[in-house]
Amino acid sequence: MADNKNLTPRAEDFSTWYNEVVQRAELADYSPVRGSMVIRPWGYGIWENMQRALDEMFKETGHENAYFPLLIPLSFIEKEKEHIEGFAPELAVVTKAGGKELEEPYVIRPTSETIIYSMYAKWVQSYRDLPILMNQWANVMRWEMRTRLFLRTAEFLWQEGHTAHATAGEAEEETLMILDIYRKFMEDWIGMPPITGLKSESEKFAGAVRSYSCEALMQDNKALQAGTSHFLGQNFARQFDLKFQSEGGQEEYAWNTSWGVSTRLIGGLVMTHGDDKGLIVPPRLSPTQVVIVPILKGEDSSLVLEKTKEVESRLKAAGVRVKIDARDNVSPGVKYYEWERKGVPYRMEIGPKDIEKGSVALARRVVPSGAKRKSFVMEDQAVAEMPNLLEEFQTELRDASVARREENTVRGVRTINELQEALDGGAGFVFTGWNGDPSVEEEVKGLTKATIRCLPSEEFRSPQTPVKCVSGAGESVTEVAWARSY
RNA sequence: CGGGGUGUGGCUCAGUCCGGUAGAGCGCUGCGUUCGGGUCGCAGAGGUCCCCGGUUCGAAUCCGGGCACCCCGACCA
Known part of the structure; x- marks a missing residue:
């Protein structure tokens, strides 16, 4: 960094820019363990909003959440031949516990197919027990050679859906439906429009029959695999004896799917929308959508603070996530820069002059070309309009990304x-x-x-x-x- | 696992070539002053110079060994 204030411009060095944005927007920081990171409140807040949206979509389509354990017997992973070949180099293995060597080593899950389908085998007897539609929110670990904040860390957070079906057709349908959910989520919530499609044989998930993915285009024109949905066929069912008695009375292996998106999406968000000032968070995902900066001047201070609180509660009532930055040890300008770096969509300034006029100053994180940086609007109007303004911003971000993707295709x-x-x-x-x-x-x-x-x-x-x-x-x-x- | 780079107050770094008892800017604390785009002034706190060993009267600096992290490649969400 040239100095403490400005970021390395994207055009100069995209990956340095990325690292700086992630750290200076306080999304994440490096932890003492190689390749792993701490997700800080601002980053985790975004993740929580992603989780909430996705979780709702999964539930609307009949899925339920469950939780399977972190440790998986090594022998489980070894059962599916291609699966183990895909993961062997990046497994972290626990060989010692309670001060003793373990009889059988445990693997820290790199993904949970094996443990989950072994359990499904226990729960399924008849076609009447199918389908099973489960999802879990969990952490996983893959000992990657080379790591990058959010994009590839040794430990990461994700959701993994695992389903079991009576027919191949139904499983395939599930795989594609989830792919579509991912796509909609990326478009409507992240504003990161992917192309979707089938993975080639060499790029598919180890253990899958077919893998589908969402591929998003970043600002440096590199593609990011942002979500995958796999049709597993009967590969795991055979290895874990996941069988059911069909309507006709025959014993058959179930058909499985698995699908996931991870905190990598946050990296995608950064590289889709960030600019040389820092992060830009789409309103629907932003932990804070509007930050209010009071302009504190002498004896007017308490009056101004009171007003900001009033506006805050009005915005909250309108369903807007809002925060007052009332720190009195930093100047307003410092706050502006800070919140812009963090990518808050809208900033509202309220000072003595506004109180006189019943107005507020509004600043948008991204200013349309030719427009002024700030607009002064009546308080009532600002409050009433804010939900729409946020949605407009959201749409604009998505449209810009669609346009960028098309221009670069x-x-x-x-x-x-x-x-x-x-x-x-x-x-x-x-x-x-x-x-x-x-x-x-x-x-x-x-x-x-x-x-x-x-x-x-x-x-x-x-x-x-x-x-x-x-x-x-x-x-x-x-x-x-x-x-x-x- | 190869190539490159870096380890010095919280952060960014200078000092290392040429050994002499550690500095700057930012940040932090206090007081005052400001506050509508990175206020200003004064006072102050803060460092096992990555680790281990060696050379030397003396090592951040020289020598040997190790570790960590970052970047770029081969492998992966």
Whole structure:
């Protein structure tokens, strides 16, 4: 940092900017343990708002919350072959407890499929016990080589949904429904519009039959896998003997799904909306939507404070999350900068002059181009309008992100050369044809550092279906979206 | 696991080449003054110079070993 005040601009060094924003907005801080972090109240407040919104959507669609234990017998993880291959290097294992070596080591969960389906096996006998639709909010641990605040930490918070169904069709439907919930959540709450689609074989979750994901485009034009939903087939059911008697009386293995989003979403939020002044939090997720800064002058102080409290309660009554910053040891200007860094959508200033006129000063975290930084409006109007203003802001953030995603998406690319050029020219998503051969993925990745983010869902596909594979070898069997990614 | 960088008051760093008993700015505390975009003044507190060992009369500085963290790559939500 050049000095204590300004952030490194995004254009200069995006990842330094990111780290500075996260720390200076007080979202999180490094902990003494390598790769793990403390989520501070401002960051955790955002997470709580995310949880609340998602939890409601899960419950509306029939899911219930439960909690499964942190420690999982190592042998469980080892049962599903691909699963263990996917996770082996990043497992943290407990071998000692109570001062003694354990008979069998326990793994700190990297994800809970194994323990959960082993329990489902115990609870399910008949098709009448299905479906099971459960979710848990939990922490998990993956000993990553390289970590970054929120984007990849050794320990992180997430929700993992795990369902069991009588038929493949029903499970697949569940997988896609959740994908859609994730997508809506990202659009409507984070204002971070992803493209959705199917993961290629090499990018899918270890142990899944098919993985779907939401891929969001960050301001540096790198893609962030922001949520995944997996159709697990009967892979885990077979390993954990999750069987049921069907309507026809036969014994069958259940069909499973699992799906999750994590605190990584907060990283996505930062990289979607932040600017060179700091964080910008979409109103629906902001722990504080309006901060009131009293302008304290001599004997008017108590009058001003009284007024701010009055406005605070009026805003609260209107359903707005509001906070008064009444500190008397810092000047108003300092507070402005601080709250802007934290990304609070609206600031309201109330001083003696306002009280005289019955007005307030309003400042928006993002000022539309050409508009003045502050507007002076009557108090009644400010209070009445605030819920709408916040929703407008929310919509604006989303629309800007949709526009940015589209502007940075290149379609109809035919060759690896063109793909390379597009990426070097700063493109985000690049759409091409693909013959389905993993060696093409390898080759492109080696040349361009881009990977197949997904085989896009129908509505994200190009109007003109590609004919040839980007490699030049053969027909395209599917369109794919490439990007460099986190 | 490779490449690069950094470890010195709370933070950002100077001092290290050339050894001599530790500094700046910001922050913090107190008092006063200000308060509508990073107020100002005065006074003050605060440091095992990452750790261990060595060289030396003397080490933040030189030598050896270790550790931690950050950034960039290979692997991953």
